[in-house]
Amino acid sequence: MRVALTYNIRQEPLPSQPVDCYAEWDEPETIAAVYAAISSENDVALVEANERVFGGLSSVDPDFVYNIAEGLHSSSRESLVPALCDMMRIPYTGSGPFTLSACLDKSRAKQILSYFGIPTPGFSILSNLNGDVDALNPPVILKPLWEGSSMGIRNDSVGWDSDTIRKKAGELISTYNQPVIAEEYLRGREFTVALIGNGERLRVLPIVEVIFDALPADANPIYSYEAKWMWDNEENPLDIFSCPADITDEEKHAIEYVCIKAFKALGCRDWCRIDVRMDERGVPNILELNPLPGILPDPDSNSCFPKAARAGGMSYDDLILAVLEEAQIRYANGDVL
Ligand SMILES: Nc1ncnc2c1ncn2[C@@H]1O[C@H](COP(=O)(O)OP(=O)(O)OP(=O)(O)O)[C@@H](O)[C@H]1O
Numbered sequence: 493m494r495v496a497l498t499y500n501i502r503q504e505p506l507p508s509q510p511v512d513c514y515a516e517w518d519e520p521e522t523i524a525a526v527y528a529a530i531s532s533e534n535d536v537a538l539v540e541a542n543e544r545v546f547g548g549l550s551s552v553d554p555d556f557v558y559n560i561a562e563g564l565h566s567s568s569r570e571s572l573v574p575a576l577c578d579m580m581r582i583p584y585t586g587s588g589p590f591t592l593s594a595c596l597d598k599s600r601a602k603q604i605l606s607y608f609g610i611p612t613p614g615f616s617i618l619s620n621l622n623g624d625v626d627a628l629n630p631p632v633i634l635k636p637l638w639e640g641s642s643m644g645i646r647n648d649s650v651g652w653d654s655d656t657i658r659k660k661a662g663e664l665i666s667t668y669n670q671p672v673i674a675e676e677y678l679r680g681r682e683f684t685v686a687l688i689g690n691g692e693r694l695r696v697l698p699i700v701e702v703i704f705d706a707l708p709a710d711a712n713p714i715y716s717y718e719a720k721w722m723w724d725n726e727e728n729p730l731d732i733f734s735c736p737a738d739i740t741d742e743e744k745h746a747i748e749y750v751c752i753k754a755f756k757a758l759g760c761r762d763w764c765r766i767d768v769r770m771d772e773r774g775v776p777n778i779l780e781l782n783p784l785p786g787i788l789p790d791p792d793s794n795s796c797f798p799k800a801a802r803a804g805g806m807s808y809d810d811l812i813l814a815v816l817e818e819a820q821i822r823y824a825n826g827d828v829l
């Protein structure tokens with residue numbers, strides 16, 4: 493089969509851009525590793541998801557698109573390749589345009605979760621024009637509304653009083669040029685959960701726990717930009733994950749149940765990594781869904797989806813090919829959702 497691998501490759505930010513503005517894009521090693529895995533069974537062509545992506549897909553004329561592209565601009569950026577594929581009638585891996593947009597805009601995902609009765613922390617949206625945080629129970633965590641990879645989520649992104657919250661929100665709005673989501677801060681244990689498949693075939697890989705004890709002693713217990721990209725590096729890897737998580741069967745079932753519900757509520761396809769945190773009563777809440785999960789190939793780097801796959805007995809190549817297989821089965825069943 494001829495497969496087009498659609499991707500965005502990481503760049504150095506310009507001096508005028510936030511240091512973390514390309515944090516979501518993939519390193520050349522990741523693109524090469526995904527390419528190698530798919531190539532073991534297919535002819536693969538690389539198509540960069542830039543302004544020329546339509547021409548790239550037209551000239552390759554693939555049987556299938558393997559999509560890992562995070563896209564270029566705005567809250568619709570992850571939807572571009574899937575929307576093009578829908579228009580060009582090319583089957584592709586992963587979620588469709590609506591799901592990718594709704595999950596990138598954390599507030600839309602949370603509204604849908606709430607409709608389905610799935611626990612998620614209370615929130616408010618702050619923009620230059622409006623926003624109210626007084627109804628939220630402090631402390632509150634502030635995050636850019638449509639980013640990932642902890643962009644803009646710093647060790648000091650938690651605020652207790654409305655003056656501090658508004659000041660921090662103002663800084664984020666001007667740095668990232670988008671609204672801010674202010675979310676009630678949950679202090680319980682945190683997990684991240686990798687799911688593969690669809691319908692009856694949907695399965696949960698071994699659960700990963702984020703171990704905040706690994707952070708510097710005075711750090712806030714959040715998986716912040718500092719924790720992901722500064723305190724964790726090749727020379728001093730941070731031992732921040734435990735997989736399979738040390739939890740009771742009851743906790744495991746509760747986490748798996750809420751993640752499967754969330755996956756279906758948002759209409760995810762083929763794979764997704766879901767972040768979960770317990771509230772003070774031990775109820776797992778959904779923080780956010782990542783339908784285009786990070787997939788660093790190096791086992792020494794802290795990349796949760798490949799880590800969960802390894803704990804479940806799948807190599808990196810197995811994982812990449814399993815996603816393609818699930819997508820093919822979904823299309824063969826005439827069932828895009
Ligand atoms: N409501 C919350 N309560 C407690 N901690 C939170 C909350 N929201 C976010 N966090 C902390 O901040 C981290 C990053 O938040 P979130 O997962 O929403 O950001 P992201 O940039 O989309 O992450 P990813 O790298 O998974 O794409 C979480 O892993 C968690 O540690």
Ligand SMILES: [Mg+2]
Nearest residue numbers: 641642767780
């Ligand atoms: Mg996250």
